[in-house]
Amino acid sequence: MKKVLVTGGAGYIGSIACRVLKQEGYEPIVFDNLEFGHSQSVGEFEIIEGDLRSYDSIKNALVTVRPDAVMHFAAYLSVPESVEHPIKYYENNVIGSLNLFHAMIELQINKIVFSSTCATYGQPTHLPVTENETFKPESPYGQTKLVVEQMLDWFYRAYGLNSIRLRYFNVAGAWPDGSIGEDHNPEVHIIPLALFTSMGKRKSFTIFGNDYSTIDGTNVRDYIHVVDLAYAHVSALNYLEDHSVTDYFNVGVGAGYSNLQIIQMIKQVTTIDFSVEIAARRPGDAPEIYADNTKIKNILKWEPKYSLRDIVESAWKWHTTHPDGYKDM
Numbered sequence: 622m623k624k625v626l627v628t629g630g631a632g633y634i635g636s637i638a639c640r641v642l643k644q645e646g647y648e649p650i651v652f653d654n655l656e657f658g659h660s661q662s663v664g665e666f667e668i669i670e671g672d673l674r675s676y677d678s679i680k681n682a683l684v685t686v687r688p689d690a691v692m693h694f695a696a697y698l699s700v701p702e703s704v705e706h707p708i709k710y711y712e713n714n715v716i717g718s719l720n721l722f723h724a725m726i727e728l729q730i731n732k733i734v735f736s737s738t739c740a741t742y743g744q745p746t747h748l749p750v751t752e753n754e755t756f757k758p759e760s761p762y763g764q765t766k767l768v769v770e771q772m773l774d775w776f777y778r779a780y781g782l783n784s785i786r787l788r789y790f791n792v793a794g795a796w797p798d799g800s801i802g803e804d805h806n807p808e809v810h811i812i813p814l815a816l817f818t819s820m821g822k823r824k825s826f827t828i829f830g831n832d833y834s835t836i837d838g839t840n841v842r843d844y845i846h847v848v849d850l851a852y853a854h855v856s857a858l859n860y861l862e863d864h865s866v867t868d869y870f871n872v873g874v875g876a877g878y879s880n881l882q883i884i885q886m887i888k889q890v891t892t893i894d895f896s897v898e899i900a901a902r903r904p905g906d907a908p909e910i911y912a913d914n915t916k917i918k919n920i921l922k923w924e925p926k927y928s929l930r931d932i933v934e935s936a937w938k939w940h941t942t943h944p945d946g947y948k949d950m
């Protein structure tokens with residue numbers, strides 16, 4: 622069975638990717654420092670506790686595991702925090718990735734799938750957003766992901782490190798039975814925050830701006846189910862099996878939902894009403910962002926299968942059975 626080292630495999634997306642890898646016949650081995658990860662989310666899989674900011678730590682893990690490929694999820698991901706503490710972000714996201722790639726190259730492990738983001742594009746100039754959109758990251762977070770993508774370009778040419786960079790849009794949802802899901806601290810994403818309001822953990826929900834030129838005046842984003850995203854990683858891995866390449870793909874469903882449409886779906890699924898407040902626009906929020914996913918469909922033969930309702934239903938199962946997240950397990 623092919624071994625895949627999953628950095629950040631105790632985190633939200635990495636833990637779901639491990640389950641999908643197993644379903645698809647791979648053996649995932651987690652590498653995580655557990656700063657934001659949860660050992661409970663790793664379950665049956667082997668975990669190596671280590672930190673990417675230490676070259677020896679990641680090199681030793683690679684020597685021990687000798688994986689056929691790596692999926693690289695580990696990073697810091699808070700946009701506002703990155704603006705306040707950019708050094709922290711460059712150190713973890715850029716130096717951590719450099720250590721990983723360097724050790725892989727030394728050990729001749731030559732396949733990697735990297736978690737990138739549509740934050741590399743910043744405010745899009747065209748909709749839907751294609752991979753040809755110009756890069757204008759608006760935060761150190763987006764910039765660090767772009768730097769790592771560029772590293773992968775050069776490392777392919779110089780060292781033959783094959784890579785697929787997946788630029789995620791808005792990731793949401795949980796494992797369909799609700800057994801593992803999203804537990805970020807602090808939580809900043811709209812779907813968990815709105816579900817916390819349904820559960821009474823928050824008094825009301827705030828939408829920032831309802832005067833954008835969108836369907837109902839609120840921001841529109843592309844929401845992808847985390848299980849669909851995990852399958853995109855497996856498609857990328859399979860592609861790397863027989864292609865010597867570095868390439869990049871948007872991963873989104875190719876359509877947007879407004880904040881009010883999300884709230885409406887949450888109220889329908891939970892059958893709970895709650896109050897929604899409208900506040901001023903936040904600086905830097907683009908009115909509308911959604912992906913053109915033609916390239917990934919054509920080349921990696923990947924298709925999203927889950928709907929917005931599936932996303933909300935799975936997240937609701939996870940949050941209602943784990944109201945305090947992994948602390949409940």
Ligand SMILES: NC(=O)c1ccc[n+]([C@@H]2O[C@H](COP(=O)([O-])OP(=O)(O)OC[C@H]3O[C@@H](n4cnc5c(N)ncnc54)[C@H](O)[C@@H]3O)[C@@H](O)[C@H]2O)c1
Nearest residue numbers: 629631632633634653654656657658672673695696736792
């Ligand atoms: N969640 C989203 O909506 C979203 C959107 C776009 C891109 N991404 C990217 O996807 C990836 C995973 O996101 P997530 O939501 O699962 O985040 P997460 O915080 O739940 O998971 C990240 C994991 O990486 C680990 N980690 C961080 N730094 C590490 C280090 N130096 N050494 C070892 N382990 C380390 C953390 O402990 C955590 O378990 C990130 O790279 C993120 O930038 C996420």
